[in-house]
Amino acid sequence: MNIGKVSGNVLKRSVLRQLKTGKEETVNGAGIGEDCAVFSFADGLVTCTHEAAVTAQAQDGCALSDEAVRYTASMLVQKCANDLAAAGARPAAVTVTLLLPESAEESVLKALMRETDEKCRQMSMAVAGARSRVMRELSAPVAVIAGFGVLPEGEDPAAHTVRAAAPGQDVVLSKWIGLEGTALLAQGCRDRLLSRYPAYLVEEAAGFSDFLSVVPEAATAVKSGVCAMHNASEGGILAALWELAEGAGVGLTIDLRKLPLRQETVEICEYCGINPYELLSGGCLIMTAKDGSALAAELNARGIPAAVVGKVTDSNDRILMNEEEVRYLDRPKTDELIKFVMPQLRRKERKI
Numbered sequence: 001m002n003i004g005k006v007s008g009n010v011l012k013r014s015v016l017r018q019l020k021t022g023k024e025e026t027v028n029g030a031g032i033g034e035d036c037a038v039f040s041f042a043d044g045l046v047t048c049t050h051e052a053a054v055t056a057q058a059q060d061g062c063a064l065s066d067e068a069v070r071y072t073a074s075m076l077v078q079k080c081a082n083d084l085a086a087a088g089a090r091p092a093a094v095t096v097t098l099l100l101p102e103s104a105e106e107s108v109l110k111a112l113m114r115e116t117d118e119k120c121r122q123m124s125m126a127v128a129g130a131r132s133r134v135m136r137e138l139s140a141p142v143a144v145i146a147g148f149g150v151l152p153e154g155e156d157p158a159a160h161t162v163r164a165a166a167p168g169q170d171v172v173l174s175k176w177i178g179l180e181g182t183a184l185l186a187q188g189c190r191d192r193l194l195s196r197y198p199a200y201l202v203e204e205a206a207g208f209s210d211f212l213s214v215v216p217e218a219a220t221a222v223k224s225g226v227c228a229m230h231n232a233s234e235g236g237i238l239a240a241l242w243e244l245a246e247g248a249g250v251g252l253t254i255d256l257r258k259l260p261l262r263q264e265t266v267e268i269c270e271y272c273g274i275n276p277y278e279l280l281s282g283g284c285l286i287m288t289a290k291d292g293s294a295l296a297a298e299l300n301a302r303g304i305p306a307a308v309v310g311k312v313t314d315s316n317d318r319i320l321m322n323e324e325e326v327r328y329l330d331r332p333k334t335d336e337l338i339k340f341v342m343p344q345l346r347r348k349e350r351k352i
Contacts, residue, residue, distance in 0.1 A: 045151075048083040050076045051144040054112065073112050073143050074119035075180075078212050079233065079282060080147025081123050085218035086231040086285060088160040089149030094120060095129035096145050101138040108141060116145070123215070152222075162247035165228035167314035170292025171254065173284055174217040174299060174306045177237040178265040180282035181337045183208035185268050196271055205264040214285040217304045221287050224298040228288045232281035239278065239332035240286055242318060251315035252329070256322040258309040260284075274336040288312055 052071040073096075081091040096116050100109060109132055120127050128148070151157060158164070186193060186205035193202045214231060221229060228248065232240035237259060245252045261276060269276040289295040292308040299306035318329035 045148065047146060047148050048080050048087075049144065049146040050079045050083075051142065052076060053140045054143045055141065071143075073116045073145070075209075075212070075282075076143055076145045077116060077119040077123065077125070077147075079231075080145055081125065082212075082214045082218075082231045082233075082282065082285075084147050084149035085215040086160070086229040087149070087151075088155060088218070088222050088229070089151050091123060091125050091147060091149045091215065093126040093128040093148045094145050095148075096127060096131070096143065098130075098132040099138055099142040099144070100132065100134045101140060102134060102136055104134070104141060112141065112143065116143075123213075160222065160226065160229045162228050162230050162244050163249075165244060165248035165250055165288045165312050167250060167312055169227055169288040169290055169312040170295075170308050171241075171252065171310040171312060172287040172289060172292045172296050172299075172306055173232075173237075173260060173309050174214060174287070174304055175211055175284055176260045176262045176265065176305070177232065177281045177284050178261065178269070178276040178279040179208045179211055179284060180233070181236075181274075181276075181280035181335070182262070182265040182268055183212070184280065184337060185272060185274075185340075186264075189272070193268065193271065197267060201264055201267065205262075205268055208262075208264070208283070212283040214283065216302070217285050217287075217299055217306070220299055220302055220304065221285070221289075221295060224295050225289050225291060226287045226295060227290065228286075230286045232284040232286055234280055234335045235332040236276070236278035236335065237281050237284065237286075238320075238329060239335075240281065240284075242329045242332055244286055244288075245312075245318050245329070248312075251313035252310055252318045253313055254310035254318075254320050254329075256320050258307055260305065260307055260309075269336075272340055274340055276336075278333060279336045 052075075054071050054073050054076065077094055080094055084091040094116070096113070098109060098112055113130060113132075116130075117127055125147075182205050186202050186208070190202060190206065193205075218229060228244065230240055230244045230247075241252060241254060256277075259277070265276050265279075268274075269279065287295060296306040296308055320327045320329060
C-alpha cells in the first residue's frame with residue numbers, strides 16, 4: 001500500500017466494513033470524513049486520535065531537515081484540537097503515547113513530553129495521561145496523541161458532523177489552503193528555498209505554522225449558523241472536500257478560483273513541483289451554512305479570513321469549476337508533501 005492515508009476504497013473495504021460493534025451511546029463513530037467520535041454520555045464527550053513519526057521541536061522553531069519533513073508533537077496536539085473544534089467541542093485534554101527506538105536518548109523523551117505539555121498549556125488543554133515505551137522495531141520516535149473534548153450543554157451531538165451538510169447550503173473556507181504543508185516545506189527546505197527566494201518570503205511561509213489552529217473559527221461558526229464542519233488536512237483541500245461530500249452523500253460545485261491561496265504557497269509549490277490543492281492544509285476549516293455570506297462576514301469581522309467557495313448540491317457529482325473548464329473531484333490521493341519527501345529519503349538510504 002502507498003505511504004500516507006489508505007485510499008477510500010481500502011478504508012471502506014478493510015476498515016469500516018470490519019466494524020460490527022456499536023453502542024447506543026455512540027452518536028457518531030468511524031466513517032469517511034469523520035475525524036471524531038461523539039458519545040452521548042458525559043455531556044457529549046468527543047474524542048479523536050492522531051499519530052505520526054515525530055521529532056522534538058528545535059529551539060529555533062524548525063524541527064525539520066533537508067532530507068525529511070517530520071511532524072512535531074505540538075503539531076499532533078494541534079491536529080487533535082482542530083478535529084475536536086470541528087465537531088463543535090471544546091478541546092479539553094489529551095493522552096500521549098510515545099514509542100521510541102532503541103537508539104533514542106532519554107533527552108528525546110524529555111523534549112517530546114516538554115513540548116507536548118507546552119502546547120497543551122497554550123491550548124488550555126490538560127495532559128491526562130502519558131505512556132512511553134522503547135521498541136526494537138522502530139527506527140524513529142512515534143507519537144500517538146488522543147484528544148478529548150466536551151460539547152456545550154444542550155448541543156446536538158450530531159449537529160456539526162459532515163452528515164449535517166445538505167443540498168442548498170453554501171461552502172465556506174477559513175484562512176488559506178496549503179498552510180501546513182507550506183510551513184513544513186519552508187522550515188525543512190529553508191536553505192534551498194533561500195537560493196531562489198528572498199528571505200522575507202521564506203520566513204513568512206515558515207511562519208504559517210502560527211495559523212494552524214481552527215479553534216477560533218469553529219467557535220465563531222457554531223454561534224453563526226454553521227451546519228457541517230470538516231478540518232482540512234492530509235491530501236489537501238481537494239481530499240477534504242471529497243471526504244465532506246462522501247461522508248454526507250451529497251454533491252458539490254466548487255469554484256477553483258475562489259479557493260484562498262497565499263502567494264508564498266504558490267511560489268514554494270512551484271519550486272518543489274507540488275500541487276497546492278493536494279498539499280497538507282491544516283489551518284483551513286471547511287464549513288457549510290444556509291447563509292454562507294453571513295457566516296463569512298462574521299468570521300471576517302473577527303479577523304479570520306473566510307470566503308464562500310461553492311455550493312452543496314443534491315447530485316452525486318463533485319464538480320470543480322475553473323472559468324469555462326469543468327472537472328470532477330477525484331478520490332483522495334497521497335499527500336503531495338509525502339510524494340515530495342519519499343524520493344529524497346530513498347536517495348539518502350541509497351547513499352548509506
